[in-house]
Amino acid sequence: MSNANDMTTGQKSQLHTSLWNIANELRGHMDADDFRDYILAFIFYKYLSEKVSKLANELLEPDGLEFAQIVNQQKYVNAIRFRAVEELGYFLEPSELFEEVAAKAESNPNLNTDLDAIFDHIQKSTLGTESEDDFENLFSEIDLASSKLGRTLNDRNKLIAKVLRILAQIDFQLENSQIDILGDAYEYMIGQFASGAGKKAGEFYTPQEVSEILARIVKGNKQKIDSVYDPTCGSGSLLIRVGLQFKDSKNIEYYGQESNPTTYNLARMNMILHDINYKRFDIALDDTLVNPQHTSKKFEAVVANPPFSAKWSADPMFLDDERFAAAGKLAPKSKADWAFLEHMIFQLDENGTMASIVPHGVLFRGAAEQVIRTYYIREKNYLDAVIGLPSNVFFGTSIPVAIVVFKKHREHPENVLFIDASREFQKGKNQNKLREEDIKKIIDTYNDRIELDKYSHLAPLSQIEENDYNLNISRYVDTFEEEEPVDIAAVLRELDELNPEIELLEAQMREHLEKLGIVRLQKGAKV
Secondary structure, eight states, X not given: OOOGGGSOHHHHHHHHHHXXXXXXXXXXXXXXXXXXXXXXXXXXXXXHHHHHHHHHHHHHGGGTOOGGGOTTOHHHHHHHHHHHHHHTSOOOOGGGSHHHHHHTGGXXXXXXXXXXXXXXXXXXXXXXXTTHHHHTTTTTTOOTTOGGGOSSHHHHHHHHHHHHHHHHTOOOOTTOTTOOHHHHHHHHHHHHHHHTSGGGGGGTOOOHHHHHHHHHHHHTTOSOOSEEEETTOTTSHHHHHHHTTSSOXXXXXXXXXXXXXXXXXXXXXXXXXXXXXXXXXXXXXXXXXTSOSOTTOOEEEEEEOOOTTOOOOOOGGGGGSXXXXXXXXXXXXXXXXXXXXXXXXXXXXXXXXXXXXXXXXXXXXXXXXXXXXXXXXXXXXXXXXXXXXXXXXXXXXXXXXXEEEEOSSOSOTTEEEEEEOTTOSBOOSSSOBOOHHHHHHHHHHHHHTOOOTXXXXXXXXXXXXHTTTOOOGGGTSOXXXXXXXXXHHHHHHHHHHHHHHHHHHHHHHHHHHHHHTSOOOOTTOOO
């Protein structure tokens, strides 16, 4: 898997300009959520086309042919279809390729229906194959007959043609394995439209800097992992970020679950866009707490950004569920945070690391949550670290959040590391941003388990017990800054030195005012 950071600044700038131009074409027709989905679907279609073309042209090279030229040569088409479905998981006819459709878009009165048919054919090419589940309903959220694209059919086709024309100018450079232009395009669009999507953004996007921290934590000092899991995977970017930590990621398997159909589609697209073969990912659509899809597996790396304080049923039947039974209490109906954490701990392998974003309430709320928290610290001793992040780093919420790290076999079972990284960030107009030096400090402090004044503390388990298993970071990391004592005698001496100068200035001011005839001040009166 290539890394988007291998792109030059100029390449990124040009790409982002093109993508922004597309967004501007759609702005005014629909809100950020909608035009994000349309743009990403067209990007995905272009990517699928280029992947098929690349594979087909390699196969046809000995015959001196190109894929776009064999429209009526069914023998070649069938052979390529077989190889494409086997290797890529899908197939496109030569006439369905993005470049062919885009070239004729402006003069095609049936553009939107043709594209609908192509999207449908992509899915149907997978029927009865191993990749069928990964492509099922992948374009279901894209309605090309929607009035959002234009009042009349002609208006809609005109707008779609403009988008295709701009997108056609972007070279994804698939032949260069060191450049992930499409991956960068995808994440740029998600990032841009997460910022304009308010609270909904949190449902599908974790800021890259936060994802990077989680990914580096679960990597640790491992050179390879077999699998990574995210039970609330959103767009899948967090899963992918973990894979990018490893030089050889070709054999990593990616597992995730998502309850929102739109973000479920985004996650599957994101996997394919990042050149993760359909055989190496399993993204499921369902409610993780109610109907988990991967409980038969354990994972070396578990990461998540669950919905903050989501509601769930907390039905007593869950006390018989092996994910929740041991603690003896269920997370409250109004706050499922600990239910998600317990689910993740259950899925964690014995040699694995789990890192999750949580709201601060998870650290100190009482009642059932305190019982659960106490169980996993006192009885199981799984909690490895608590890391406080700055406020306003997430889209759609300004609240500060924390990262909790769990391991079933801890290298340092005698203490828990607390880090207060809440004060080290770059302030932004709308969003605060963690800089690379901020991320590095967090990771170095975690990996080396070092204590830094007013930043980190290794809390013995006895100290946590004394605090009744309240994990509020301020109880463990003292960030209080004492004010320098004021030398009253020195201040009085300074005033005594200034008084003659003040009197001289006042006398000069009175003299000037009297000359101007503006006012006559008595000595001692304030100017």
